[in-house]
Amino acid sequence: MARLNINGQDREVDVDPDTPLLWVIREQLGLTGTKFACGVAQCGACTIHIDGIATRSCVMPVSAVAPEQKILTIEGLSPDGSHPLQKAWLAHEVPQCGYCQAGMIMAAAGLLQQNPNPSDEDINAEITNICRCGTYNRVRAAIKEAAADTTNAG
Amino acid sequence: MTIATNVSRRNFLIGSSAAMGGFVLGFHVPFTKEALAQTALPPEVNAWVVIKPDDTVVIRIARSEMGQGTLTGLAQLVAEELECDWSKVTTEYPTPGQNVARDRVWGNFSTGGSRGIRESHDYVRQGGAAARHMLVAAAAAEWDVTASECSVDKGVITHGASNRTTTYGAMAEAAAKQTPPGNVVLKDPKDWKIVGQPLPRLDTVEKLTGKQIYGTDLTFPGMLNAAVKACPHFGGKIASFDAAAVSSMPGVRKVVQLDDVTVGVIADTWWRAKTALDALPVTWDEGPNKDVSSASIAEMLKEGLEADDAFVLRNEGDVQTQFSGGGKVLSAVYAFPYQNHATMEPMNATALYTTERCEVWAPTQNGEASLAAAAEAAGLPIRQCDVHKVHLGGGFGRRGMQDYVRQAVQLAREVPGTHVKLIWSREEDMLHGAYHPTTQCKMTGALDAEGNLTALHMRISGQSILASVRPEAMQGGMDPVVFQGLTQNSPEGHLAYTIPNLRIDHAMRNPPVPPGFWRGVNLNQNAIYMECFLDELADAAGVDPLEFRRKLMVNHPKHLAVLNAAAEGIGWDKPAAEGVHRGLGQIMGFGSYVAAAAEVSVADGRMKIHRIVAATDPGHQVNPAQIERQVEGSFVYGLSAALYGECTIGNGRVEQENFDTYEVLRMAEMPEVETIIMPSGGFWGGVGEPTIAVAAPAVLNALFAATGKRIRMLPLKNHDLA
Structure with a gap:
């Protein structure tokens, strides 16, 4: 048990x-x-x-x-899909098949928790998840938008 | 999606049968009363359109959603003609069994070859238009006016003269009783309001919260789970296994031999099934191919490069005379290795079998083929079987094969009346792919004194997909798929270059490794061979690669237009930043014209891809936002193959078992991608695949510009760039 x-x-x-x-x-x-x-x-x-x-x-x-x-x-992560990353993900319409996206969002949320304003290099180093549909550029854009959103709000 | 949200068996069937409106199939009878009792049946206006009293429009989609956006794109086509309110549109899958029972009213379910939209745009629009006619006719009849006096906008029908309005939701039931119109006239593309718009996808929100249900997520009361292991040696089989060694492990219900090559464990949870399977002592009979290796396959293909036996696609002029005529003759051999699709979601399917009926829940690219496979494995007539499609966690061609569906049914037959969910481990998925076939290619070209290309011979040697998976589609022994993008005038994909002496032929050499359609298929290799070798010729002629191509493309303005757009986008006529080098490539495939230009730099033996500009002419564009995503994603898929993708063969089996050895492109290496969509109208091209083919040539040609090295044997990871 x-x-x-x-x-x-x-x-x-x-x-x-x-x-x-x-x-x-x-x-x-x-x-x-x-x-x-x-x-x-x-x-x-x-x-x-x-x-x-x-x-x-x-x-x-x-x-x-x-x-x-x-x-x-x-x-x-949020009660109703309202985490800044989920909102940014929706705005950028990141997912294609979507299978990797929960892991991608959780990895991004972990990154933002440690580093609220990550650079491209930080994102490259921390987001090593695989997406075979090829959503990487939109993942990056959504992380940056969520970071800006969180920073502004904070 | 009705199908994806309710995963209990009962709800699932209610969902799918309720969506059928008044039409309920015979084999759904046991559940019909339940369905009728619990769900108000929304009227089905016709096979494509169901409208609920609250004006919700449910559009039926026959093709499978695997990330490419086909649910949204096809719904846009229906909605355009239906003139409904887009904000009220949802979609659902009819089942393949329903399609069979209704005389294939939804046409082809097969989802591959970038065909979803380009093959069905006509009849799905007619479905929407016919439904609109019936809705308007119903309103006109109620008002006792003629239909032509009525107008419709966003699902509201208006009779202007009498100032009356009603909605689709209110008229749906009466419309369903109207006689369908004989002929409908489709809108002129210039009048499109929904088609051509960058509308958001209909299936995003649940992918952000974990609520989207994939095949691996399905659960049913009392469901058991299964893992399988098939002989990894191609052509081999099971020699023996010791079921007793694991049958008392926790949770194990049954150790099953599915067929000569496959053994599986059924347990209460998947993890316990997999644990027991890993512990199961199995010895393999390695079979007749145990000595086959990448090296032996390469030798086999190399022989084909010079062999006399070849299928000739084109033989114009006389290449041999030119080659021996005293001009400059260049020759180079290229090779492309096996690739695994490596969908993120491993193969899986869930099956329920009784002696009367078999049902399967599967992420499949071809629901009808899944149904046929399920029926065969169940030993039941097709009408006693059905397949419920679920969202695919990636497809890329792999899920057109039905091996995993067959296995799920074989397992379910061992425990009749109980759902069994089969999930492959990643290792099983890597070892039992339907691999992008391997080919080699010898390119030979002749240049005259002015640097003009006077002759080209393209000899492809290697594997045929059709010979393995669809021999009935062969043309007199020839596999036309091998020649994708190289034909003289096929609307599917013809060669852009006019070359006075041209020979293209194929020496078929089929190693014992199962091939399959892998996103982009043979267009991928063919574009690398043609576009990289043209760069070699341009270099030998001392001519700029773009100018060299332009001279050969005067008869092919659409190919040239996308190439020019990509070149202009990258700034071809202006110098690149210091240390940055450029390359380009173009091809036509899957009905669309595509080109790409890349900027790369190399430092310390490592290549960095800075930026890519891609141009696409798909004829008509249905959803430019989704086209952009397909184009961007194509670079990830195409560059994963070019940089890393390689299934090597040793001891008659694939040597890579997971992503630690089968590397793919990740975020850090992803270049910026700028997409130019330039729809010239008048035809319908696919967008899911063609751009993959230009990813590698654009980058490899830029790499040559940066290093002077020609990478002819893929993948790039095997080469030293220092």
Whole structure:
């Protein structure tokens, strides 16, 4: 039995301790916004936050997460899609197939939390998620817009 | 999308059958009462258009959405003729089973070859126009006036003379009873209000919140999960496996041999299925191809470069006489390796089987082929099967193949009455692709004393996709797909250059690696061979690459127009910034004219792509905002292949198993892309694929300008630029 704090709620899950957090989130908790794509932390489709740090959940065993650590998934990023990144993503109409986009947004949210006004180089270094449809330029534009939005508001 | 939001089985069927209006298929009968009881049936005006009493317009889309925006583009075409309120438009997929039952009223479901819009624009617009006629006729009948006295705007019908108005929602039920018009006249493109506009996609919001449901996300009460492993050696099979070793592992329900080559585990969760499968002792019979390698395949293709047996596409003039005539003759050999589609969402499908019925939920590029595969695997008549399409997490051609659908049904037959969701691991996806085929190409060209190109021979040697996946489409043994973009006058894609002596031929050499249609298909290699070699010829002639092409393109103004636009956009006639070098390329494919110009620099052996300008003439443009996105994305796909993409073969199997060894382009390397759309009208070209083909040539030609190195053997990662 593992105890997890996910999107602000304490949950108990009966699961093998070496199960990757990704699959606990998807299969035991039913939150399917976090995606499986590579299983080896290469692509970032499974990106979530643990205590505010963007983390690739597909290689992290659930037993490595303490009950008090705060797990945030795309479903918990905002109650109604109103996070500045989600708004910027909509304004730039970033997604094509969309499969990588939850991970992309969570990676971007992690970046902005650490670095509210990232340069192109910062974005290049931190957003290493794979998108095969090719949305990178719009991802970049949306991150910058959200950063400006947050900075202005803050 | 009705289909994507409700994922319980019951809701799913309510969703899809309710959308059918009064029409309910026989095999949906067990669920019909439920549907009728819980949902007010909105009238189906015709197969394409359902209008609810609140004026919501549901437009049916037969093609699959995989990110390319076809849901939005096709809906725009229907809405244009329907004259409905765009803000009230939603879409849904009819099922392939419904299409079969209704005499294929929605036409072809196959989504590939950039054909969604260019192949169905006519009949989907007619569907919208016919629905408009019926709605107006219904209002006219109610008012006892003639239909021609009524006008319609944004779903509101007006009879001006009597100052009466009504809405589509109010008239839909009566309209459904109207006789469909025989012939409808479609609007003149100059009168379009919705088509041609950069409207936002209809399917963005749920992709930002995690709510969009993909095949891997489906869940049903009591559902089991499965993982499979097929023999990685092409042509090999299972020698043995020890089911007992894993059958008592946590959650495991069944270890299943699906066929001669595939073993799977069904478990309560996917992670447990995959864990048990990884632990399952399996030995493979490596089969007849165990000694096949990239090197042996390269030898096989190399032999074809000089072989006498070849399918001849074009043989104009006499190239041999020119080559031996004393002018300058250049020759170069190019090669393009196997590529995996590497969709972000691995192959997956969910199936429910009983002895009476089989249903499949699948991200598929060809719903009808999925239905046929499901029926065959189930051993049931097609009318006792159906396929429910879900959003694709990328397709790029891979999801036109039906192997994963077949496997899901084979697994579901082991546990009748229970849904089984099959998801491939990334490793399975990499090892069992439908690979972009490998070809080599020997280009030979002759220049006269003035630097004019007098003769060109293009000998392609390598694999045919059709020979493997659709042999019935071969033309007397020849695979026409091999020659994409090189024909004399095909509206699909013809060569821009007028060369007095020209020979283009193909020595078919089919290694035992399964090929498939990979976004852009053979146009990708052909553009590299032609456009890079033309640069070589221009260099040998001492002529600017743009000027060299222009001289050959006087008979092909549309090709020339996009090339000129890309060149002008990059500033070809002005010097580049210091250390920055330029290259360009053009081709016609999938019915559209495309060109690209690139700026690159090289420092410390590393190339940086600064900027790309791309020009596209798709004839008519339906949604320029989505065209821009397709063009931008094409550079990611095309440059991923040019820079990194390579499935090597050893021991008769693919050697790359995940993104750590199968690298793709990421954010840091993405250049700026400026898209120029220049629709010249009069034809309908595709936009999902053609630009991919010019990505590599523009960059490789710029790289030559920067380094003097010709990269002829792709990918670039295997070359030292220092």
